[in-house]
Amino acid sequence: MTQHSLDSSGQAEILDLDADVLAEHTASITSWLPVGAQPRHIVDLGCGTGAGTFALLARFPGARVTAVDSSERHLHRLREKAGVLGLADRVRTVAADLDADRPDLGRPELVWASASLHHMAHPDRTLSAVHGLLAPGGLFAVVELAGFPRFLPADAPAERPGLEDRCHAALAHHHAERVPHRGADWGPRLTAAGFTVEGERTVTVDVGAARGEAVGRYALSGLGRLRERAAPALTAEDLGALDRLLDTDGPGSILLRPDLAVRTERTVWAARRA
Template sequence: MTSTARDHDGSPTHRHGHPSDLEGQAEILELDAEVLADHTASITAWLPLAASPRQIVDLGCGTGAGTFALLAGFPEAHVTAVDSSADHLRRLREKAHEHGVADRVRTLQADLDSTWPGLGEPDLVWASASLHHLADPDRILRQVRGTLRPGGLFAVVELGGFPRFLPDDAPEFRPGLELRCHAASERRHAEHLPHRGADWGAKLTAAGFTLEGERTITVHIGQSGSGSVGRYALSALRRMRGAVADELTTEDLAALDELLDTDGPHSILRRDDLAVRTERSVWAARRG
């Protein structure tokens, strides 16, 4: 289970894949962490914690976007990072060594659809963009509640859909292309991800939690001098193409390929009007 990896069209995934697919997921994870770092930090700062947590679990950690934000926000904490991908966990450990925090991180490979791992008694459990991929998320919510120490907090973060990058009237040679790609993506999600867009507040309450806070953060990040937004858009739209190509018209697919051709005149990397536009919804729930 990955924190913000993108499967097919950019939605988070916890599935195993071929090495090339895992490489693509990891690339998205790294760009996601870089571009959305300030927003992730603002979420950790908002959490209604009575005291700074010492033991944290990151469910669906990916390559560590949430893990490292939690380590930075809570400098006395240790994080158990859980994911089903051995490759993502390896990358996370490498980054932990590079950042000098390896002694504060424990990685644990587990498929939560199969087995609930031993996680101790954490003060905080963090699950970002992962719960809606589970076969039975209600069961996992109950497991989390039973794992948390009394009074512990569960933070659920979900993206409000796949990020958008282009203005509505772009590209000039095929206006509205991205909107149509999103529509095709939503049709696929409706079939394959029934828990996407769930009312997590109601689910948390039903699992026995007390809802302490809920907020939605609007994300709008313009193009930067580093080019990270352009690289993020390129990587994400490449993965979206792999999922929706058979649902696009010939004209739309050709236009998308022009955007993704990094050597061509219409490459998305040449555009100066890109922005990351999405929403993040956060629920903070306490175990009584």
């Protein structure tokens, strides 16, 4: 399985919502990066619809970004956004499956890989490839989420407390088989690929509903995906509780909950090529 391989409008939508809801946390990570001199060329590996690309363009106004993804749909969406924002001349897109392809990406001073390495079948090959790709002294930033976000407190909903935990547990076997590198400690693997890890930081994410309607739409989309994938392993009672949360016209809609939030952690590793 390669980065962002679920090429669908639903996947693009949740990537856009992720970018919106987590924008402040992404900006804090880009500000923390120990880049030294300002990079002129950045590569965004597994860019999706551009969350990292646009955060990096804002953080480094003198840089251009090569955005790489296996999904043409995502790249098209990214190019549309770049045009609207007046950034088209600073963005180049490359369609590539990084498990199979080795496109010409130039000699960047910074490579960014957010929530993409764990999707790759052979991430250690990619780490080695990035080491060879980077300019001497260049930085590789790896950002990973601690699993899919939670949206409800542990004791919710009232009729089925712990519902989200059971949904995630139901998916554990699926993830172990199909995304075996999810949750990996990338520090030792970066060191094995020849990098010097200069920093590691974990950012706690807790974005409440007051942040705006994007939080509700993100939760609705996320729980919908959980239901789709976990349904075979859930009880009828849990499925019923999920359906009530997903019913936007019903009194139990997740959009009506005052305790709705996006809760997760993001860890970033900053690794230097000597």
